[in-house]
Amino acid sequence: MRPPVPWKWLFLMLLPVLGPGAAAAQFTLTPAEVEQVAARKVVLRSNLDESQRRGTVRAAVRIEAPPAVVFDMMIRCDDALEYVPNLRRCLVRDQAEDLSWLLVEHEVDFGWYVPSVNWTFKADLVAGRSIRFHQVKGDFKANEGLWELEPTDDGATTLLLYQAFIDPPGFVPNWLARSTFRRELPRMLLNLRQRCEAQQSLSSGPPSGPLARATDPPSIE
Numbered sequence: 001m002r003p004p005v006p007w008k009w010l011f012l013m014l015l016p017v018l019g020p021g022a023a024a025a026q027f028t029l030t031p032a033e034v035e036q037v038a039a040r041k042v043v044l045r046s047n048l049d050e051s052q053r054r055g056t057v058r059a060a061v062r063i064e065a066p067p068a069v070v071f072d073m074m075i076r077c078d079d080a081l082e083y084v085p086n087l088r089r090c091l092v093r094d095q096a097e098d099l100s101w102l103l104v105e106h107e108v109d110f111g112w113y114v115p116s117v118n119w120t121f122k123a124d125l126v127a128g129r130s131i132r133f134h135q136v137k138g139d140f141k142a143n144e145g146l147w148e149l150e151p152t153d154d155g156a157t158t159l160l161l162y163q164a165f166i167d168p169p170g171f172v173p174n175w176l177a178r179s180t181f182r183r184e185l186p187r188m189l190l191n192l193r194q195r196c197e198a199q200q201s202l203s204s205g206p207p208s209g210p211l212a213r214a215t216d217p218p219s220i221e
Contacts, residue, residue, distance in 0.1 A: 029060065037062050037159065042186040053177035054141075058163040061189045065200035067128045067149040067158045073196050074131060074147065075102070075123075083191035085184045086110055093120065100125055103136070115171055119143060141167035158196075160189070 033043045037060055048055035063070055073079050077090035084090075089107035096102070101124045108117040119138025123131050134144035145164025151157070162185075168177045 042189050044186055046181055051174050053174045054167045056165050057181055059185055061160050061193060063158045063160055063193045063196050065196040066155050067151050069200050070149055070158045070196050071128045083195050085187050117169055139169040
């Protein structure tokens, strides 16, 4: 495990995401973005095609809870159904005995104007540190990426880093794809932060016990 790093001075360098349109460059926050993170704002960066519907999206947010709390929240479907916008179904289809990976099914319902989006993804887990995911079947042309959790020196705060290459289903209109990048992703991160911080306020430390169960599945979108 890498040593913890202070979020305020951190240059966020994420591993490249594999995908036909993924950016090869590392994700490094500008000084202005470092200040945004310190001010508890969501940092959002995108590299999209001309239609603004397909490409690489990166985000960062500060959460006042240890990485273990954030990680556990992200791999529980009961929680995901509360903080992921428009998520209607979340089921674990399979998992490793040592919980190093999970196979998860999601259904996203945007309403009457577009069919539900269904996809199944594999999530490779490093407990309290990272979640790498990719679609194995479903409606997306591509959806794969990485979540990383960086602790502060005292371990009390998490810098949550995200990057993904996304090519949405053809039946999703351009305006809705753009809204997902610009509005739904920040909304999801803020909802996640609210739930993690609320849980942390009720607990004196990181949760104990298994990271996930077949009846208590994960969420990565």
